[in-house]
Amino acid sequence: MNTKMRKMxxxxxxxxxxxxxxxxxxxxxxxxVMITEKSVGGYSLRYSLLNLEERKEVVKxxxxxIMQGMSGSPDVTNHLALYIKGAGGKAVSGKxxxxxxxxxxxxxxxxxxxxxxxxxxxxxxxxxxxxKIQMKAVIDGKxxxxxxxxxxxx
Numbered sequence: 001m002n003t004k005m006r007k008m009x010x011x012x013x014x015x016x017x018x019x020x021x022x023x024x025x026x027x028x029x030x031x032x033v034m035i036t037e038k039s040v041g042g043y044s045l046r047y048s049l050l051n052l053e054e055r056k057e058v059v060k061x062x063x064x065x066i067m068q069g070m071s072g073s074p075d076v077t078n079h080l081a082l083y084i085k086g087a088g089g090k091a092v093s094g095k096x097x098x099x100x101x102x103x104x105x106x107x108x109x110x111x112x113x114x115x116x117x118x119x120x121x122x123x124x125x126x127x128x129x130x131x132k133i134q135m136k137a138v139i140d141g142k143x144x145x146x147x148x149x150x151x152x153x154x
Contacts, residue, residue, distance in 0.1 A: 055079035097112060133147065
């Protein structure tokens with residue numbers, strides 16, 4: 001086996017190993033409690049709500065970075081995640097934002113940060129009641145809009 005072939009095999013082996021070890025390479029590494037799954041505009045959407053411990057795990061290694069979707073507020077209760085996949089079940093990249101209407105009618109707007117296989121933003125779901133979550137995504141120049149609700153009962 002020549003040197004070029006050995007190098008190529010080593011690169012392939014390392015890439016496969018990284019895919020099994022590092023969560024950023026694993027597209028089906030969903031975190032949190034699923035809120036809903038649906039298809040919109042040819043994309044598969046999965047909304048999940050992460051608690052603060054799950055959020056810490058997901059953003060580990062990103063410390064010290066200022067990112068959209070991350071709040072410095074001590075009132076943050078959760079991290080709202082959207083895992084979005086296109087044709088063939090592959091994770092897609094784009095610009096995603098949330099408009100959240102709280103039970104009292106006030107509105108919170110945020111862009112998201114990238115997560116392994118998806119996007120997320122810190123949210124404050126302290127009050128009991130129904131939260132209306134409007135999502136807007138721009139992927140490859142195409143705009144996708146969606147709306148869901150989430151109820152806090154306790």
